[in-house]
Amino acid sequence: MLDNGKPTSLAVLKKCRKFPTVKLSFFSEFKNFVVSETGKKSFFKDITVRFSVGQLQESPVCCFFKMFLYQTMVYVTLDKRSFKNWNSMWLSEAIYRTTALLKLERPIMNFNDKPDRSWSKAYKWQRYKGTDILPMWIADTEFRCAEPILKALHQRVEEGIFGYTLPDHDTDAIEAVVAWCQRQYNWKIDPSWLVWTPGVVPAFNVAIKAYCQAGDTIIVQTPSYPPILAAPAINKLNRICVETVAVDGRWTLDFDALEDAAADPKTSLFIMCNPMNPLGTVLNQHELDRIATICRKHNVMLCSDEIHCDLILDNVPHLPAGAHPALAEYSVTLMAASKTFNVAGLGTSFAIIPNEKLRLAFNHAARGILPWVTATGLAATNAAFRYCDEWHQQELAYLKDNRDYLVSEINKIEGLKAFSPAATFLMWVDASGLRVNDTQAWCEAKGVGPSAGRDFGDKDFFRLNFGCAREYLVEAIKRLQGRKN
Known part of the structure; x- marks a missing residue:
């Protein structure tokens, strides 16, 4: 509840019922502040409404939130240093212009999914269509988009008109x-x-x-x-x-x-x-x-x-x-x-x-x-x-685990070695130790389709895409080891 004990926070707690604790702490200078009904309606218009530091600084409303998210406990602090000439309508305007970090519902993305992309004519999968080669080349991922993106696209499609924008x-x-x-x-x-x-x-x-x-x-x-x-x-x-x-x-x-x-x-x-x-x-x-x-x-x-x-x-x-x-x-x-x-x-x-x-x-x-x-x-x-900040953080965590697995396993294969990339979902693999004339042909013969190093300027390397379900990586390693199922 609010530090001043006002009932304004009851609606917040009601909407946040899935969270064990939600605490909104306000500076004492605002202890008599009451959120208008207009503000409440704007706040709860969408369950995914969120707060942001950066966007509020750009808002006509001169204010910003300091937000810390600790799993299911939320602390939001109003900083009066940036307030000038505010009134009871600030919340409505601020929320409208500043959706970014906090979702009251936090869906978990299953990055282990292996969606069938064949129907969409995906370039990655078209290259090796009709073969038993696992495509791990072009730089897009196998991850379904975050739900807010899909929702925005559905809303745009529902409009039914695609004129000039x-x-x-x-x-x-x-x-x-x-x-x-x-x-x-x-x-x-x-x-x-x-x-x-x-x-x-x-x-x-x-x-x-x-x-x-x-x-x-x-x-x-x-x-x-x-x-x-x-x-x-x-x-x-x-x-x-x-x-x-x-x-x-x-x-x-x-x-x-x-x-x-x-x-x-x-x-x-x-x-x-x-x-x-x-x-x-x-x-x-x-x-x-x-x-x-x-x-x-x-x-x-x-x-x-x-x-x-x-x-x-x-x-x-x-x-x-x-x-x-x-x-x-x-x-x-x-x-x-x-x-x-x-x-x-x-x-x-x-x-x-x-x-x-x-x-x-x-x-x-x-x-x-x-x-x-x-x-x-x-x-x-x-x-x-x-x-999509929450989805983004989940993606980074998944990619980091994928990277750590892949670099460890690649460096166990005789003739291959790789550094751990600090960024991207791409791994540059040194295959010079194989002593073969065509590293791309070597990979494809084992059932793995990376990006050919010669296209990047070094024929002794190849690039592997690890932006995919872990199961794909495990299978790719088996194949590169010569243990194709």
């Missing part, structure tokens, strides 16, 4: 992205910095068109996923590859090679991937500082593909390129909900470009080439960033 008009999705960046990375972005794109791959190709001239050279790190490696040639430009090196059981950039590549007067753009795909490395502050120093020293623009940034499995932070003081005015940061929440098929991502001139150049280069993102993609992104 200008992304800039979807203020709900925009506010969700702004709040997500604040909450996840402590990065305060302005809504005007957002540029919606139908995927990060078209986005970094647009960046090339926007910021490079004929004859320019583009830096890419290797290994890297195929669309990044292909982008310079697609745009009829030169490519220089900077290799990664193993240091203390972790992959990192060869910074001397990066310095040399950036020093080339023809070099105008560096396209990097953070977290790295396929390596799973998350750049730390020292590494990002070095990248910033090198790029600024040689006047090289940075385009940072950060699509896996919400899939960090170790206790390390994600540091967005655009949040770095030395890079904010000279970079494009690419993000999406697609990898984390398994909605890649909805074709929606976004670029964050703080510099107005760079943003205008990007939009100009995209004219007549990039379509608007889809209405369903906007709905899914909004729901993912507002309502």
